[in-house]
Amino acid sequence: MSGGNIVQAFETSEYRTRLDNVRTRMCSAGMDALVVISQANQCYLLGYESFSGDEPQAVLVTLDEDPYFILRKMDADAAADAGCWLPPDRVVAYAENYVAGSGEASAWELIGRFVKDKVGSFALIGVEASGMGVFNYPKLVGALGVQEPLDASDLVAACRLVKSERELLYLSEAAAIADRAMLAGIDEMAAGTRHCDAAAAIMSALCAGTETIPGGPPPSPPFIRGGKFANAPHQFWIDDVFALGHQYYLGIGASRHRYVAPMTRTAHVGPITPRRKNQHEGALAGFHAAVDALRPGATCADVARASQAAIRPYGLTKESRLGYSVGLDWLDGPSLGTNNDTEILANMTFLIHLGFYERGELYMLSDTVRVAENGSEAMSKLPRILFERSA
DSSP states (O other), X not given: OGGGOTTOOSOHHHHHHHHHHHHHHHHHTTOSXXXXXXXXXXXXXXXXXXXXXXXXXXXXXESSSOOEEEEEHHHHTTTGGGTOOSOGGGEEEEOGGGSSOSSSOOHHHHHHHHHHHHHOTTOOEEEOGGGSOTXXXXXXXXXXXXXXXXXXXXXXXXXXXXXXXXXXXXXXXXXXHHHHHHHHHHHTOOTTOBHHHHHHHHHHHHHHBOSSSBOOOOSSOOXXXXXXXXXXXXXXXXXXXXXXXXXXXXXXXXXXTTEEEEEEEEEEESSOOHHHHHHHHHHHHHHHHHHHHOSTTOBHHHHHHHHHHHHGGGTOOOOSOOEEEEEBXXXXXXXXXXXXXXXXXXXXXXXXXXXEOOTTTOEEEEEEEEEETTEEEESOOSOOOOEEEOO
């Protein structure tokens, strides 16, 4: 990309446009400075794709200068290699003895003092408070020298909801990888085959990508459950084999430059029973109703209610949310729930998820969907069928 940096996912001009949008929101909120704590938001503004564990790192955004990125020295030394577009003098390293030390020194206090020195004692500072723990937040605030900073937890996230063309490209590429990985997992399923073998096939495909699209680090291991243990989502595989007469869900997310396209499919081992066929047909009706309702000007609640109405004739109900906005690092915005009146805009992206949670009868179907100017379209090209696997 820009400047010959092949690991920079976007042109520098796009990052600057994002910063301008953030600054507009800062001005509206009365902020002179913003301390960005969320690593997803840091990636969004700077292009830095590396992940940190518990090591503190922050971005200082002001109204009229390039940001500062403050992080541990070993990461700061390689920030450009991790996609960060900032010039070296804007990447600030703190010493390694601040990491996992047993003394009283805290990198959060160092970051707070740095921010205070740059913006002054009377600046109105916003902080992404929701991204900090109860022990670290007071250390940062104390060093900032303010009684209570402004809560800016949702400021950058609001800028991420509408995707650019390149963001949409990465999401569509992630969806293509997810399609291939899902098929790899389903192909491994048969009576007597271990769950872990299907998981391994999925993980390999997520890393490998397609012939033309490189894979990325999987954002999560796959979710695989079914049979008598199937009664809840978000569960990884267990030490078991696929059994005749049971159905199993496979939930995955593929990643391109940390933009994640999730999807779920359900597969049945052996002949499909009439009840499970009805379950699938109801889910499919709910999915198509949601896609039809997901258009600019509608609300998240409109979409959820349309899907609920479509599944009711099949004897199905869904009390949980229908889905949520997806993008950088998976979830990145409002939920599709009957209690959410957020307006839907063109080029937002959502996971539409139909799931019915009964012990031994769990079923899931989901896809990443892009909102277009006159409607919406699923990014996955994989058939939305109840897959039947051999006995």
